[in-house]
Structure formats: C-alpha cells, structure tokens
Amino acid sequence: MSTDIAVRTRGLGKSYGDFTAVGSVDLGIEAGSVFAMLGPNGAGKTTTVRMLATLLRPDRGSAEIFGYDVVREATAVRSMIGLTGQYASVDETLTAGENLRLFGRLLGLSRRAAASRAGELLEEFELSAVARRSVSAFSGGMRRRLDLAATLITVPPLIFLDEPTTGLDPHTRDRMWGIVRGLVARGATVLLTTQYLEEADALADRIAVIDRGRIVADGTPAELKSSIGEQVLRLDIPDTADLRRAEALIQEMTGDVPEGSSTGTLTVALHDVTHGADIVAACRAEGITLRGFAVDRPDLNEVFLSLTGHARTVDAA
Structure with missing residues (x-):
C-alpha cells in the first residue's frame, strides 16, 4: 500500500448517454491531508466521489486508493474508506444508540466494543442526551451529526465527506470542523466537497475547482487566491x-469584466495595486458617484467566480 498518495486519478470520466458528467479528472491527493473539491451545480463533484468510493464504475481513465485500483480491487478499496453522503444513511426507526451499535456490529466489532464505540461517538457529537430517541424525531442537523458518527465507527485511512455541514447551525459546523481536523491529526486523509467556500478555506490543504466535469484549477488556498491577483478593488x-458606466470603464481600462452584484458592489482583480487608484480617479473624473471603495486580498469567492463564471451553488451531480 502506497503511504504517500491517498488518491490518484488519471483521465477519470463518467457519461450517461450523450451527457458527460465527468470528462477527465486528474488528481493526486497526499495522505494525511484535507483535499476540497469546489464547483458549480452539476460540475461533477459528487459523481467523482462516487467513482472513487466504488459506487459508480468509471467509463474511462483510472483511479487508485492507496495504490489499489477502484475497479479491479474494489473490495480492498472499500476496506480503506468511509463515506458520508449528502443524505443520511441511518435507520429512522432505530434510536441514535441503536444505529451506531448496529453499524459497529456490521463492521465486525464485538457487541461490547460496538456499544463502547457508540457511547464515545454519541459524546463526541453531542448526542448523548438523545441516544435513546428515535432518529425520526431528529432535526436535520442532528441526523447529519449521527450520519458522520456512523462513518467513524472505525476510522478508515481515507474519508469522503460529501457536503458534510449542509444545513448545520454555525456552532455545530464549527464542531464538525474540529472533528475533521482531529481526524487528520490522527493520520486520516479527508476528501470533502462543500458549498461553503469559507469551509474549504478553513480546512483544506489543497483545493480543486471543478467545472463541467474537468479540473480547472488545483492548488493551496493561497495559490488560488494569488492566481487572480494579489489584491482586489471593491x-x-x-x-x-x-x-453600468463603471463596469464599461473598468473593462476598457483593464480588459477584464468586473464582478457585479445587485447590492451595487463591483469587484476587480488588481495585478498592480496602483491600478486601483487609477480606476477610482477615472470613475470620479467621469462623474460616477462612489459611496466607498477598498483594496483587499481576494477571497475564494472571487477565485470561484473568476475560474468558473458561476455563483457557488450546491452540487447535485
């Protein structure tokens, strides 16, 4: 088993008839890291994860998990991965404790070990108080926590988290972030898809931006931010x-189309910070009223929009 690279794909792809869900994806994810996949709706993030998790058979290319091929050696791959999908996999007719004990037994733990591990996870995910309550009475956030807890009955070397904090309140989301960091500190590798750019920024060692089934950028958060300029003018x-006049003026001056919003804010990347002063001066000379302006470092939202041309959305494919 390779210990340096957790995930390696070459030209990985999946189509449904004439529709290409994933065109050609090349990835190399280092073991012991957090890797995030970002992309607009229908970009192919979930399809990619499902192929890596052996739930979908690729139509082309190859993928390896710790050196094991996901098609030819699927059984070995499944023994090394955990998956939390976008929808809860727990049984609503059982209690939280019963669900976790059941998962433990299915994963080969003894009755005593399964009960012990269930208790640990209920405590870690702040579910001890509702351990005997039927899951059918749980809120969406509680189900999400239980679903992730079930994934971690045994901590596999590679964990796929598909939209892990969707629908969670800020407190629970922060706690989940802490759990992810703890998993990596114990040696696990995490591949997550997320609709929250701040989540990728806070957790990921590297980020891949996927659009129309292809990777359009791959790097550290800092590298991706610097790729569109060291600063942005707002x-x-x-x-x-x-x-509208300012949009046309900025495009004429820079050759770039500024990003606009319905709230009246334009954002333009600056590869030279002095260009910011030139743009402000030109706007004033044209009689354009500015309520304010600022020069900041770009965030992942600017990177996302610059690379894909789409607003960030929940991925369904």
Missing part, C-alpha cells in the same frame, strides 16, 4: 446607471 456604487 467599489460601492449606489446608482444603477453609474454601476
């Missing part, structure tokens, strides 16, 4: 007509 323009 202009607060209250008047709609002025907003």
Whole structure:
C-alpha cells in the first residue's frame, strides 16, 4: 500500500448517454491531508466521489486508493474508506444508540466494543442526551451529526465527506470542523466537497475547482487566491446607471469584466495595486458617484467566480 498518495486519478470520466458528467479528472491527493473539491451545480463533484468510493464504475481513465485500483480491487478499496453522503444513511426507526451499535456490529466489532464505540461517538457529537430517541424525531442537523458518527465507527485511512455541514447551525459546523481536523491529526486523509467556500478555506490543504466535469484549477488556498491577483478593488456604487458606466470603464481600462452584484458592489482583480487608484480617479473624473471603495486580498469567492463564471451553488451531480 502506497503511504504517500491517498488518491490518484488519471483521465477519470463518467457519461450517461450523450451527457458527460465527468470528462477527465486528474488528481493526486497526499495522505494525511484535507483535499476540497469546489464547483458549480452539476460540475461533477459528487459523481467523482462516487467513482472513487466504488459506487459508480468509471467509463474511462483510472483511479487508485492507496495504490489499489477502484475497479479491479474494489473490495480492498472499500476496506480503506468511509463515506458520508449528502443524505443520511441511518435507520429512522432505530434510536441514535441503536444505529451506531448496529453499524459497529456490521463492521465486525464485538457487541461490547460496538456499544463502547457508540457511547464515545454519541459524546463526541453531542448526542448523548438523545441516544435513546428515535432518529425520526431528529432535526436535520442532528441526523447529519449521527450520519458522520456512523462513518467513524472505525476510522478508515481515507474519508469522503460529501457536503458534510449542509444545513448545520454555525456552532455545530464549527464542531464538525474540529472533528475533521482531529481526524487528520490522527493520520486520516479527508476528501470533502462543500458549498461553503469559507469551509474549504478553513480546512483544506489543497483545493480543486471543478467545472463541467474537468479540473480547472488545483492548488493551496493561497495559490488560488494569488492566481487572480494579489489584491482586489471593491467599489460601492449606489446608482444603477453609474454601476453600468463603471463596469464599461473598468473593462476598457483593464480588459477584464468586473464582478457585479445587485447590492451595487463591483469587484476587480488588481495585478498592480496602483491600478486601483487609477480606476477610482477615472470613475470620479467621469462623474460616477462612489459611496466607498477598498483594496483587499481576494477571497475564494472571487477565485470561484473568476475560474468558473458561476455563483457557488450546491452540487447535485
């Protein structure tokens, strides 16, 4: 078993008739790291994860988990992975404790070991108080925590988290982030898909941006941010007509189309910070009213929009 690379794909792809869900994905994920996949709706993130987890057979290319081929050696791959999908896999007719004990037994733990591990996880995920309550009465956030707990009955070398914190309140999301960091500190590798750019920024060692079934960028959060410029200029323009005039002016000056919003804010990447002063001066010379302006480092939202041309959305494919 290779200990340096947890996931390796070459030209991995999946189609459904004439529709290409994943065109050609090349990945190399280091063991002991957190790797995040970001992409607009239908980009192919979940399809990629399902192929890596042996739930879908690739149509082309190859994928290896710790050196084991996901098609030819699927049984070995399954012994090394855990998956938390977008929908809860727990049994609603059972209690939280019964679910975890059942998963433990299915994974080969003795009755005593399964009960012990269930108790540990109920405590870790703040579910001890509702351990005897039927899952059918749980909130969405509680089910999500229980679903992740079930994935971690045994801690596999590689864990897939598909939208792990969707629907969780900020407190629970922060706790989940701490759990992910703890898993990596104990030697696990985590591949997560997420609709929250701040989540990828906070957790990931590397991020791949996937669009239309292909990887369009791959790097550390800092590398991706610097790829669109060291700084961004944000202009607060209250008047709609002025907003449109400023868009045209900035495009003429820089050759780039600024990112606009319905709240009256334009954002433009600056590869030279002095260009920010030139843009502000030109706007004033044209009589464009600015309510305010600022030069900041870009965030992942700017990176995401720059690379894909799409707003961030939940991925369904």
